[in-house]
Amino acid sequence: MLTVFRFIFATVAILFAVYGLITGDFKFQPYMVFFLGLMMLVMGLEEFKNERKSYGVLLVIIFLLLLFVSVKGYY
Template sequence: MLKILRFVFTVITFLIASYGLFTEDFTFGSFMIFFLALTMLVMGLEEFKKGHKGMGCLLIAVFLFSFFVSIKGFLLS
């Protein structure tokens, strides 16, 4: 289940980033960061399941920071 979620969030992030890169329209940047944050959350949960607590904590911290940045981006847009 987590692999599927990671794949879906990664593809969505890649598509939004590619759209912004090719069209030079960065209005969806907050959505890209939001889906990137969800990818980091899923990866952190996978690392916790593997028993790698250090990497899991780091990925959860990256998730929290990215989530905060995306929310700020939604509010300021």
């Protein structure tokens, strides 16, 4: 189930990135960063599930950083 969420979040982020590259309009870039952050969170949860806690903690910290960046991009 987590793999499906990871695939969906990655696909949405890639679609936002491709849209920005094709049109030159980067107003959706914070959304792209947000979905990349969600993907990192899901990957972190998968690492915790596989008992690799150090990678899990690192990925959750990256999620928090990307969440901060995406919220900062809205304002």
